[in-house]
Amino acid sequence: MFVAGEYDVIVIGAGHAGVEAALAAARIGCRTLLATLSMDNIALMPCNPSVGGPGKGHLVRELDALGGEMGINADKTCIQFRLLNTGKGPAVHALRAQADKKLYQFTMKETCERQAHLDVKQLLVDDLLIENGAVRGVTIETGETYLCRTAVLATGTYLRGRIIIGETTYTSGPNGQRAALKLSDSLRQAGIRLMRFKTGTPARVDARSLDYDKMEIQPGDEEARNFSFMSDEVTREQIPCWLTYTNEATHKILRDNISRAPMANGIIEGIGPRYCPSIETKIMRFPDKAAHQLFLEPEGLHTNEVYVQGMSTSMPMDVQLAFLHTIPGLEHCHVMRAGYAIEYDCIDPLQLKPTLEFKTIQGFFSAGQANGTSGYEEAAAQGIIAGINAAMLVRGEEPLVLKRSEAYIGVLIDDLVTKGTQEPYRIMTSRAEYRLLLRQDNADLRLTEYGRRVELVSDARYARFQAKKKEIEQAMHVLRQTFLTPNAETQQKLSAVSTGEIHTVTTLFDLLRRPEVKYASLQPVFGLPILSRAAEQQIDISITYDGYIKKQQDQVDRMEKLExxxxxxxxxxxxxxxxxxxxxxxxxxxxxxxxxxxxxxxxxxxxxxxxxxxxxxxxxxxxxxxxxxx
Amino acid sequence: MKELSHIEAVLYFFRGENMQQAETISAIATARGEGGIGIIRLSGEGAVRIAEMVFKSQRGIPLAKLVSYQAAYGRIVNSQGEVIDEAICLVMRAPYSYTREDVVELQCHGGSMPLRETLELTWKYGARPAEAGEFTKRAFLNGRLDLSQAEAVMDVIQAKTTASLRVASGHLTGKLSEKIKSLRQDILEMIAHLEATIDFPEDDIDDVVISDVSYRVNRLRTAVGQLLQTAHAGRILRDGLETAIIGKPNVGKSSLLNSLLQEERAIVTAIPGTTRDSIEEYADVGGVPLRIIDTAGIRSTEDMVEKMGVAKARAYVEQAALVLALFDSSASLTPEDKEVLKLIRSKDVLVLLTKADLPCRVSLEALQQSFAAEDILMISTLTGKGMEELTAAIVRKVYGGKAQSQEGLFVSNAREAEILRQTSVCLDAVQKTIACGMSADFIVIDLRSAWEKLGEITGETVGDDIVDQIFRQFCIGK
CATH class of the missing domain: 1.10.150.570 (GidA associated domain, C-terminal subdomain)
Structure with a gap:
């Protein structure tokens, strides 16, 4: 056995789960190896060019609060930001960004390469070494061995990956990458149960071949927002997306060719996600729907590739071209990459502890799509937890397990390890029973202390967090201690903030319960301290929705007895x-x-x-x- | 959010397993249909406080002042201040009780109707229905039972749960469970729509029209209310309507009793009481099982009021849900009749003017001042005159003139009724949230609670229902 190196933590795969796991372990101080199939494809976004959205955006904020990288990286490299659900209540506000895919990747690659204690290497892992029920190392296709105390499986869709386009199938990772063919066998030998899942992606079309006059523009928000609590970007170039719809002609082509769909002819065996059906599945399952919407999303500033969101497909190429050309704005589109389906092996997550360590193999963790999830954000969220817990195991310290009442990350992992999953799992806000507590605006308040405990939160981040907390506490104190008496002067002030008169002695805190009253409008009238926007937002939300929040907190407290x-x-x-x-x-x-x-x-x-x-x-x-x- | 429902179900069962639980539980501790005494047991931190609200001691001593194992005599009083039953209240303070929590036992003297009413009162004031085996479980977890009994305790919990589920599914009529399922489905569709617009804001999903939600919630609220109205009839159908027959000597009580029993030979069971000399008999009148109290008394002593004394006669009337008060139509009212009139003043009564075959001498106008015209009937057991009208009147009393249209749809179990009441509260909260102009994710909160509550009735609490429904109902995907 030729031992090429020895590490505390080896991370197999450098996708969104792998980079977060490796960065976390290395930042905590573990000697870490990040093994990737290709140095050119670290943090690859093989599907849509976007980060965030309901639930997903919450995950990004949470992982940022813990000291993860996805939020910072997205803030640096995204080319459109929108805050979704603004009319639907503070808990479900969701930030969603369009990424410049290549910029995202290369920025993340640079971060990994510069990280102390972290080695990034192009390696294809074939075998897992297990001794006495504990992981000992990995063997590479070229024969060398790397020893380790812990390892994180973050293989995404690469395990025995198979791409399907119509009748054509070939062994491959996403985007024509190499697949990892041997590791599945090694996992099986280690007693691990595998499942076969499927996912898909639409075609990419040439921006110059689109007729934008026939589509509806979808600009980004005017106000600049950031995922990371550490980002202070206030201006950002915003590239628009474009909206258009399928029609009966599109559907007819798909229907006429449905017998050639791989899902119909039995080529696809894997289980696909219901929330991300291919267009052929959509028209079969919802035959009455006259039109399906699609978004055209640019893949970056330095490419003409445009992602056709909503049109994921694995139909044969002639069908893909024919149906795309029926869509307004796409009549003359040039396809640059075909849409395809991909099948891959993943593990049954019921075999994992809530720490993401295998129950039966000490020191072996698993994260991301390899655990049967889908989505960059879900992957990254598991990655940081697996990386932290691998590091905690190395250091002999308490693992980090977030509760369902503390984070979407907790909901995600608890769902996986408690209920398993029958399809690629996607986070949804409706999966979180304590949604009002798990807002994207308070992710830092919920989780920074945990990140600090595992030494992943830097001094700068911690100082910022403490300052915000203090700002909020002080302002709350003032609000509770300021009593208004119902006299002429008070009523005049109240009319200045456009709210009704008071009839009894009232605190400013109670005044803020009125939906129309906000801190910002009280501040000048009552001479309150000027606060940061973030602190102001916390105060407004926590007071306005106080009753509902308390109700959920009560449920949490009762549940805690069993937890x-x-x-x-x-x-x-x-x-x-x-x-x-x-x-x-x-x-x-x-x-x-x-x-x-x-x-x-x-x-x-x-x-x-x-x-x-x-x-x-x-x-x-x-x-x-x-x-x-x- | 399938978890929540299950978790809540667990919590519902297990809300509190340490000594002196915040959650107070209550249940009828005696077997049904046996004996004249029924015991309601409360256990938990609020046991004394809750008992205090339903029990008024004769001597005006607050229960909080009683020392452990001291009993007080008094009355069970409902929220309108009406006396439901007489009772002895026994207070056992933690840790010297079966569960090692504060325990209160209410030994009630009435029949099963006042007993159930009393139990429901304890729930109204903050106790919750005890789950199968829960007193025993608390006893063990609080160290009351010794280690060797652990296995037996586990068996009891599982066995009692299985048994109670069997009973529950037995009386959960097909129609009721269908109805509950359809209400749940209606709620689920609303939740799925709201959640889909929240989770997939960029997908092509029609906006939720809040006024529609409000309309549907209102409709649900009405449906739940209608079910609750059947609870009264449902309980009567299961347990029988406790009926007292009262009137002066020779007014025709025995004849009426015989007529009721003879007409319907189907059910004649005599249950000798253990602590009181009462005998109950069942008569099926128009499908309503009448449980006629103290038939022995009626038969042996025609001059009941006189022999019993007024106090006993009052107690006799009190324990009945329906009183059949008999007056001789062929004579004017006597002082005895007036005594009877006084006794029945606040009861649900049918005034029966007997001997309708003879010329009428009683003043109908006077009676109509105290009773609704429809509750006054002329009968003759001799000719059978008015007996059909009597049957119709009893049926009307039970069904309130409504439930006939929903035939077979009855809530007959107290726990189900309690859950329906809680569902109503959740639906009211939804309306309140809508009225306050709150956004979708707040509206969903209480809708979910309502949906989960109803699931406790049908036993459907676990599952990926909401997520499944979203994907069934909407075409979502990138």
Whole structure:
């Protein structure tokens, strides 16, 4: 065995999960290796050129608060920003950006290359070395071995990847990349269950061949916004997107050729996501819909490639060209890359702990699309957690597990390891039961301390966070302590802030409960301290929605009682005869970490949970009794 | 958000498993249909406080002042201040109780109707229905039962849950569960629409029209309200309508009783009481099971009021849900009749003027001042005159003249009724949120609660329902 190097953490794959895992581990101080199939494709965006959106934008903010890179990188390289859902309540406001794909990639590559403790190498990992149930290293296709104490699987869609375009199929990673063909076998030998998933991407067309007069322009927001709490960009060039629709002619071509669709002729075996269906799936599933909308999104400032969002397809090329040409604005479009479907191996995430470590292989973690998710943001969010926890394991410190009540990252990972997934998993705000608490505006307040605890949050970030927190606390104090008496002077001031009179002594805090009253309008009238916009926003939201927020916090507090009841890893569910069979099977398979997690497993009833609690109490008392004897 | 429903279900079951839970539970601790005493047991931090709100001690002593294992005699009083039952209240303070929490037992003397009403009152004041085996579970978790009993406790929880589920699915009529499912589906579609516009703002989804949501929520609110109205009838259909027959000697009580029983030979069960000398018999009148109280008394002592004494007669009338008050139509009202009139003043009564085969001498006008005309009937057990009208009147009393149209659709279980009430509260909260002009994600909050609540009735709490519904209903995708 030729040992080419030895690391604390080896990350297999340098996509969005891999780079976050590697950067986190290295920044915490672990000697880290980032192994990529191609040095030219670090942080590749093989599908749409956008970052963020509902749920996804929340994830980016959260990972930024923990000290991750995606937010900063997107702020540096995106060419359009929009804040979505502005009319739908503060919790679901969502920032979405169009990225310059190449700029995004190269900026991230540079960050990785410059990172202390991090080596980036072009390597194809064939084998996993496992000794005594713990990961020891990886073997490369060229024969050398790298030893490690922990490893992170972040292989995206590269494991036995297969691209499908009509009747044509070939072995490949996305965008014609190499696929990793041997690692799947090595994982299987290690006892890991694999699944086969599928996803797809639309064609890219030449910007110069589009007829923009026939499409509707979609500009970015005028106000500049950032993902990262550390970014201060106030101006940014905004490149528009374009909106158009399919029509009956488009649908007829697809219908007439449906027998040639790979999903119809049996070529595709993998399970595709419901939220990202191909256009052929859409017209079959919703035959009554007369038109489907599509967005044309530029892929960058220095390319003519335009992404045809909404038209993901794996139809044969003649069909792709024919249906695209029926669409207003695309009549004469030149296709630069074909749309395709890709199948790949991923692991069944039920095999993971909430730390993202495999239950059966010590030190081996898995993150990203390899865990059956989809989306850059979902991948990155898991990446940073896997990287942090690999580093914590190396250092012998407590792992970081975020709760469902603390972060979308917690929701995402808990869903994966508790319920598994039947299709590529996408985060949605409707998956979060405590949505009002998990806002994108307060991600820093929720998570910076955790990032600090694992030494991923820099002094600069921490100082900024503390300043904001202090600013908010002080202003809150003033608001609570300022009492208004209902006299002529007060009523005059109230009319100046366009709100009704008061009839009893009222604090400014209570005044802010009125939906029409905002801190910014009170500030000059009542001589309040001038605050940063971020602090102002926190104050407005937390006071206006106080009642609803408290209600959710109460639910969290009640749930917490079950979350802190930890189920020992050694628990033998066969020794608890009162459990129903279905529950016992599920518990044995999933091995939840806490009673709370057990309660979220479908098939585990409230009575089973009671039985578990009685069992835990029995064990505790037995231990106590044994202790007293000895 | 499938998790939430399940988690909430777990919480519902297990909200509190440490000593002195904030969550107070209550249930009827005695077996149904046995004995004349029914015991309601409350356990948890609020047990004494809640009992205090339903129980008024005779001597005016607050329960909070009672020492452990001291009992007080008094009455169960509802929120309108009406007396429901007489009871003995026993307070057992933590940790010297079965569950090691504060426990209060209300030993009620009435039949099953006042017992249920009392139980529902405890829920109204903040207790929640105890789940199967929950007292035992709390007892164990609080260290009351010893280690060797752990296995048995686990078995009890699972077995009791299975049994109660079987009972629940048994009386959950097909029609009711269909109705609940259709209400849930309606809510689910609204949630899916709201959520889809939130999660996929750039997809081609029609905007949610908030006034439509408000309209649909209103419709749901009405539907839930109608179901709740059937709860009364549903309970009666299951447990029987406790009926008292009262009147002066020789007015015809026995004849009426015999006539009711003879007409419907189908059900005649006699349950001897254990602590009181009462015998109950069932009569099926127009499909309504009448549970006639103290038939023994009616038969053996025609001069009931006199023999019983006024206090006992009052207690007898109090425990009935329906009183059949008999007066001789062939004579004017006697002082005894006036005594009877006083007793029945605040009760649900049918005034029966007997001996309708004889010339009428009683003043109808006087009676009509105190009773609705439709509640006054002329009957003759001799000729059978008025007996059909009596049947119709009893049916009307039970169904309130409404529920006949929804035949077979009854909420018969107290827990179901309680959940429906909570669903109503959630739906009201949705309307309030809409009225305040709040945005979609706030509207969804209470809609989800309503949807989850209804799921507790049908037992559907886990699943990817919302996410599934979004993809079923809308074409979404990049």
């Amino acid at each position: 802190i009841k930890i189920l020992p890893e050694t628990i033998d569910y066969r020794q608890i005869p009162s459990l129903r069979d279905e529950a016992r099977e599920k518990l044995m398979k999933i091995r939840p970490r806490s009673v709370g997690q057990a309660g979220r497993i479908s098939g585990v009833s409230p009575a089973d949970i009671s039985v578990l609690l009685v069992y835990l109490e029995q064990q505790r008392r037995q231990k106590e009794a044994a202790h007293e004897l000895s």
